[in-house]
Amino acid sequence: xxxxxxGDGGWGTALAMVLDRNGHETTVWGxxxxxxxxxxxxxxxxxxxxxxxxxxxxxxxxxxREAVEGAGLVVLVVPSRFxxxxxxxxxxxxxxxxxxxSATKGLDERSRERMSTTAxxxxxxxxxxxxxxxxxxxxxxxxxxxVAIADRDHATAEQIQQLFVNDAFRxxxxxxVVGVELGGALKNVIxxxxxxSDGMGxxxxxxxxxxxxxxxxxxxxxxxxxxxxxxxxxxxxxxxxMVTCMSRHSRNRGVGERLGKGESLKDIxxxxxxxxEGVWNCQAAKELADSLGVDVPITxxxxxxxxxxxxxxxxxxxLMSRAPRPEREEP
Numbered sequence: 001x002x003x004x005x006x007g008d009g010g011w012g013t014a015l016a017m018v019l020d021r022n023g024h025e026t027t028v029w030g031x032x033x034x035x036x037x038x039x040x041x042x043x044x045x046x047x048x049x050x051x052x053x054x055x056x057x058x059x060x061x062x063x064x065r066e067a068v069e070g071a072g073l074v075v076l077v078v079p080s081r082f083x084x085x086x087x088x089x090x091x092x093x094x095x096x097x098x099x100x101x102s103a104t105k106g107l108d109e110r111s112r113e114r115m116s117t118t119a120x121x122x123x124x125x126x127x128x129x130x131x132x133x134x135x136x137x138x139x140x141x142x143x144x145x146x147v148a149i150a151d152r153d154h155a156t157a158e159q160i161q162q163l164f165v166n167d168a169f170r171x172x173x174x175x176x177v178v179g180v181e182l183g184g185a186l187k188n189v190i191x192x193x194x195x196x197s198d199g200m201g202x203x204x205x206x207x208x209x210x211x212x213x214x215x216x217x218x219x220x221x222x223x224x225x226x227x228x229x230x231x232x233x234x235x236x237x238x239x240x241x242m243v244t245c246m247s248r249h250s251r252n253r254g255v256g257e258r259l260g261k262g263e264s265l266k267d268i269x270x271x272x273x274x275x276x277e278g279v280w281n282c283q284a285a286k287e288l289a290d291s292l293g294v295d296v297p298i299t300x301x302x303x304x305x306x307x308x309x310x311x312x313x314x315x316x317x318x319l320m321s322r323a324p325r326p327e328r329e330e331p
Contacts, residue, residue, distance in 0.1 A: 001024050001025070001072040001073055001163060002024070002025045002027075002070050002071050002072055002073075003019050003024045003025065003026050003027070003071055003072065003073040003074070003075065003163070004026075004027050004028075004029065004067050004068040004071040004073070004074045004075070005019070005026065005027070005028045005029070005075045005077060006029045006067065006068075006074065006075065006076050006077060006078055006086065006090065007028075007029070007030070007076065007077035007078045007079075007086075007104075008028050008029065008030030008031075008035075008036065008039070008045065008048070008060070009048045009077065009079070009136075009274065009275070010045070010048040010049045010136035010137070010140075010274060011077050011103065011134075011136045012028060012075070012077035012078075012103075013028065013045045013048060013049045013052075013054070013136065013140065014049065014134075014136035014137075014139040014140040015075055015077060015103060015130075015139070015164075016028045016058050017054070017055065017058070017139070017140050018139065018164060018166065018169045019073075019075075019163070019164065020055050020057055020058050021055075021142075021166060022163065022164070022165075022166055024073070024163065026057070026058050026059070027058070027059040027060070027061060027066075027067050027068075027071075028058060028059070028060050028061075028067075029060075029061055029062065029063075029064070029067035029068075030060065030061075030062060031062060031086075032062065033062040035047070036060040036061065036062055039054065039060055040060055043056065047273050047274075048136075048273065048274055049136060049137065049140055052137070052140045052141060064089055064090050064093050065093045067090075067093075068090065068093050068094050068095065068098070069093070069095075070095065071094075071095055071098050072095075072097070072098055072099065073098060073099045073100075073101065073160070073163055074090075074094055074095075074098045074099070074100045074101070075100075075101045075103055075130075076100065076101065076102045076103065076104060076115070076119060076127075077103045077104060078104060079104065079106070079275045079277070080104055080106030080107060080108060080109070080115060080277055080280060080281065081106075081109065081275075081280055083104055083106075083108070083115055083118060083119075084108065084118055084122070087118065087119055087122045087123065088122055090123075091122055091123055094123055099128070099156065099159065099160055099163075100119065100123065100125065100126075100127045100128065101127065101128045101129070101130050101149070101160055102115045102116045102119055102127050102128070102129050102130070102181070103129075103130040103131070105131060105184035105185050105187075105188060105240075105277055106185050106188070106277040106280065106281050107185050107281045107284040107285065107288075108284070109280055109281070109283070109284050112284045112287055112288050114178070114181045114182065114185070115129075115181065115185075116128075116129050116177060116181055126151065126152060126153070126156070128149060128150060128151035128156060128157060128160055128177070129149070129150045129151075129177050129180050129181045129184075130147060130148070130149050130150075130160075130164070130171075131147065131148055131150075131180050131181060131183060131184035131235075131236040131240065132145070132146060132147030132148045132184075132235040132236050132239055132240055133145065133146070133147070133235060133239040133240045133242065133243035133244075134147050134240075134243075135243065135247055135249040135250070136249075137249050138249070139168075139169065142168045143168065144167075144168045144169075144170070145168070145169060145170070146170040146171070146172065146235055146239075147164075147169070147170070147171055147172070147235060147236075148171070148172050148173070148174050148180050148234065148235045148236045149161050149164070149171050149172070149173055149174070149180075150173070150174040150175065150176055150177045150179075150180035150181070150236075151173075151175065151177065152175055152177060153175075154173065154175060157173040157174070157175070158173055161173050172234075172235060174231065174234075174236075176227055176228045176231045178222070178225060178226045178227040179222055179227030179228050179231030179232060179236070179237070180231060180236040181236075182218070182221070182222045182225060182227055183218065183222065183231065183232055183236040183237040183240055183241075184236055184240055185277070185281060185285070186218045186221065186222070186281075186285055186299075187214070187218065187237075187240050187241040187244050187245075188244065188252045188276070188277045188278030188281060189252075189278045189281060189282045189285050189298070189299050189302050189303075190210065190211065190214030190215075190218065190241060190244075190245065190298060190299075190302075191241070191244040191245045191250055191252035191253045191256065191278060192252050192253070192255055192256035192259070192276075192278045192279070192282065192302050192305075192306065193210050193214065193256060193298050193301070193302050194207050194210050194211065194214075194244075194245035194246070194253055194256060195245075195250075195252065195253035195254060195255060195256020195257040195258075195259070195260065196256040196257070196259050196260035196302075196305065196312045196315070196316075197210060197256075197260065197316070198253070198256070198257045198260060199256065199257040199258060199259060199260020199261040199262075199312070200260040200261075200312060200313065200316070202316075207245060207246075210245070210298060211241060211242065211245050213297075213298060214241060214245075214298050215232060215233075215237060215238050215241055217294075217295065217296040217297065217298060217299060218232055218237065218241070219232040219237070220294050220295065220296070221285070221288065221289050221292070221294045221296055221299075224292045224294050225288070225292070251272070251274055251275070251276040252276045252277065252278040252279075254276075255268055255269075255272075255276045255278070255279060256278075256302075259305060259306070259312055260312050265279070265306060278302070279306055282299060282302045282303040282306055282307070283303050283306075283307055285299050285303075286299050286300055286303045297319060297322060298319065301315040301316075301318060301319055302315075
């Protein structure tokens with residue numbers, strides 16, 4: 001099949017490599033023609049996936065029409081902050097019969113919408129969601145992983161599954177689009193908390209507590225937004241949370257670690273080429289929870305550290321000083 005990947009970052013590049021390995025005619029769109037020319041000349045995406053040789057069969061273009069012309073599958077991998085304007089530019093060009101998949105793990109900062117909701121509103125058709133524990137650096141090198149594809153229509157989910165699946169990239173299907181997408185977005189916030197814990201020199205016990213209580217609040221907020229609670233105990237929930245909180249590849253965990261060591265967010269972000277979605281999305285997640293009356297104490301403290309300048313040690317003290325409560329409360 002002819003496929004288009006919209007987004008030339010690390011994750012978009014890695015997914016393009018998966019699709020290319022499966023024999024699909026793959027084109028990647030990026031916004032900067034000069035940089036795409038550099039990728040073609042060097043055979044490497046040096047800004048976003050350094051050290052990984054790229055197959056010459058992948059095409060690169062900054063032209064919207066050219067990128068998606070004749071595509072049977074369009075994969076959206078644009079950072080959440082730029083997602084809406086990029087999709088609006090592509091709207092006239094995406095083929096009417098193309099399958100569309102969103103693989104961006106974030107929320108719209110202003111509307112607090114899930115990315116697939118934004119995409120569906122702009123292009124006027126259903127959009128599937130791909131998420132799960134899958135660092136681009138490992139996927140691009142063919143290191144085995146498993147992810148989830150969610151679509152409200154099971155047959156469509158199975159069709160997309162077959163396009164992606166291979167012996168190093170295992171894909172499971174679900175119908176819970178809301179849960180799969182929220183798991184991928186909200187875990188980034190908890191990963192910042194895990195990184196802050198690392199930066200302050202705390203141990204495995206602390207991180208285990210943050211991860212466990214983190215999935216509890218992700219589940220509370222997700223189910224309040226219409227997700228199935230069991231989704232958060234699968235690949236796109238606890239699976240993605242584990243890898244993002246623990247991996248050296250995790251940008252969100254890395255930002256948190258530097259915050260925990262006392263660096264300012266301004267200095268951290270100034271030196272980053274790649275996106276840490278949790279920085280952008282922790283406020284949106286808190287606002288969503290506030291609007292629904294859902295308790296998300298870790299998210300609240302991450303937002304306070306990131307956007308209000310709160311001292312990380314005070315944030316941890318405030319978390320540990322909350323009133324005692326049952327681990328599971330009756331509904």
